[in-house]
Amino acid sequence: AVLGTAGFVVLDRPSASGLLRSARLPKPFAVPLPVAAAARPVRTSGDTDYYELTQRAADVEIIPGTRTQIWGYDGMFPGPLFRFRSGRQAVVRIRNGLEVPTSTHLHGGVTPPDSDGYPTDLVRPNATKDYTYPLRQRAATLWYHDHRMDYSAPQVWRGLMGMAIVADDEDDNLPLPKDDHDIPLIICDRAFADDGSFIYPALRPGPGVEAPFGNGVLGDVILVNGAPWPVLEVDASKYRFRILNASNARQYRLKLDPGGDLVQVGSDVGLLAAPVRHTEIPVSPAERFDVVVDFAAYPVGTEVTLVNTLESGDTGRVMRFKVVRPGRSAATVPDRLSAVDKLGGPVATRTFDFRAGSGDGMRMWTVNGEMFDPDKTMARPGLGTVERWRFASDFHHPVHLHLAHFQVVARDNQRPMASDAGWKDTVEVRPYEVVEVLARFDGYRGRYMLHCHNLEHEDMGMMVNFDVG
Numbered sequence: 001a002v003l004g005t006a007g008f009v010v011l012d013r014p015s016a017s018g019l020l021r022s023a024r025l026p027k028p029f030a031v032p033l034p035v036a037a038a039a040r041p042v043r044t045s046g047d048t049d050y051y052e053l054t055q056r057a058a059d060v061e062i063i064p065g066t067r068t069q070i071w072g073y074d075g076m077f078p079g080p081l082f083r084f085r086s087g088r089q090a091v092v093r094i095r096n097g098l099e100v101p102t103s104t105h106l107h108g109g110v111t112p113p114d115s116d117g118y119p120t121d122l123v124r125p126n127a128t129k130d131y132t133y134p135l136r137q138r139a140a141t142l143w144y145h146d147h148r149m150d151y152s153a154p155q156v157w158r159g160l161m162g163m164a165i166v167a168d169d170e171d172d173n174l175p176l177p178k179d180d181h182d183i184p185l186i187i188c189d190r191a192f193a194d195d196g197s198f199i200y201p202a203l204r205p206g207p208g209v210e211a212p213f214g215n216g217v218l219g220d221v222i223l224v225n226g227a228p229w230p231v232l233e234v235d236a237s238k239y240r241f242r243i244l245n246a247s248n249a250r251q252y253r254l255k256l257d258p259g260g261d262l263v264q265v266g267s268d269v270g271l272l273a274a275p276v277r278h279t280e281i282p283v284s285p286a287e288r289f290d291v292v293v294d295f296a297a298y299p300v301g302t303e304v305t306l307v308n309t310l311e312s313g314d315t316g317r318v319m320r321f322k323v324v325r326p327g328r329s330a331a332t333v334p335d336r337l338s339a340v341d342k343l344g345g346p347v348a349t350r351t352f353d354f355r356a357g358s359g360d361g362m363r364m365w366t367v368n369g370e371m372f373d374p375d376k377t378m379a380r381p382g383l384g385t386v387e388r389w390r391f392a393s394d395f396h397h398p399v400h401l402h403l404a405h406f407q408v409v410a411r412d413n414q415r416p417m418a419s420d421a422g423w424k425d426t427v428e429v430r431p432y433e434v435v436e437v438l439a440r441f442d443g444y445r446g447r448y449m450l451h452c453h454n455l456e457h458e459d460m461g462m463m464v465n466f467d468v469g
């Protein structure tokens with residue numbers, strides 16, 4: 001690692017030969033979609049499951065025929081898939097086998113402050129920390145990732161992230177697709193050098209590509225579950241896909257080609273009240289969409305491509321499904337999924353303005369004109385209260401709250417988008433837009449954070465504390 005001119009660590013200097021030549025990239029839709037095995041507890045006692053993980057470097061084959069050094073939980077990229085159970089506490093012991101400090105955040109978790117992965121609550125090299133997740137929360141698709149202050153972006157880029165699915169009886173008892181028809185799709189972009197190593201920051205400035213960091217770091221290879229433009233063979237029946245945008249900065253607008261419904265059953269933090277039918281879904285960094293796709297709508301033999309309509313060419317493609325045999329599952333999507341009570345009665349209204357700023361002659365990112373200061377707090381919501389938070393912005397900023405889940409109530413005083421439905425922990429605020437949410441500050445007292453989940457913006461200051469008291 002070297003210190004870049006902007007004062008940020010550049011983990012991999014682009015080699016003289018630069019980006020991996022496209023001739024060495026795999027043909028799209030040739031690599032099978034991998035699905036990480038579930039992490040197994042090392043022991044279980046009463047209502048607690050204990051896990052142990054080591055963060056370490058590993059050489060893995062991402063681009064066929066090349067090796068990429070990653071930093072992964074248990075040397076995996078993405079990390080092991082956690083299958084947690086609502087009401088059962090999980091204690092995850094993380095040993096840091098890397099040469100840099102880390103901090104792990106369970107994104108979407110209702111977690112006491114000392115296990116929340118605060119950016120300065122560091123696990124030093126060779127140290128361990130027990131993260132306690134009480135999981136007194138409903139079924140949801142969560143994820144975990146590094147949150148080290150100023151370095152989350154390069155450390156997540158290197159591989160420090162994974163998915164954590166929380167199950168409960170309500171979700172289990174629905175007739176939704178299950179088991180091998182319930183599949184995580186962790187989507188992220190990366191860039192590779194000719195020798196296979198990750199490049200960070202990735203793309204050189206040029207036509208259509210801003211200077212590194214300005215708007216976040218983008219890669220030119222789209223990975224799903226760590227595989228480039230993979231393919232999944234499916235039968236002609238319904239599948240549940242847990243879509244996570246784990247990219248540092250890339251936005252997607254997902255659509256099936258040749259057409260078809262993405263039936264949303266869950267949002268960031270759990271089931272919707274009723275399914276929402278989309279033909280396209282905008283997915284900004286850190287958002288999750290739990291969707292059902294019915295491949296019975298296509299004749300056997302059809303190839304269905306998941307595309308990103310915001311882009312064309314290679315980055316406009318994500319993965320492909322091949323309908324290879326008739327279906328045999330009886331799964332259905334019921335009209336009622338869960339009870340989602342509308343939040344009301346906010347006791348305070350606060351506005352947070354997400355904007356570019358400058359400091360020390362460089363471009364920085366600010367909230368209400370300030371860059372992150374771990375010693376300052378910008379709000380003190382009362383435990384158990386509901387507040388109206390307004391997010392204003394000058395660019396695309398996926399805004400995320402730790403601890404508190406929220407409901408989107410308005411965009412520019414108009415109705416929110418169809419994709420804003422349900423309980424959320426991250427919301428995309430588009431340029432010059434004001435998004436209003438009602439957030440419930442439930443769970444624990446203590447210091448939590450509000451930040452932009454464009455990881456380069458986060459590292460460059462776009463983060464503030466709030467203290468739940």
Ligand code: C2O
Pocket residue numbers: 105107145147286400402449451453
């Ligand atoms: Cu997924 Cu504080 O972030």
Ligand code: CU
Pocket residue numbers: 354365396397398452453454457458462
């Ligand atoms: Cu941002």
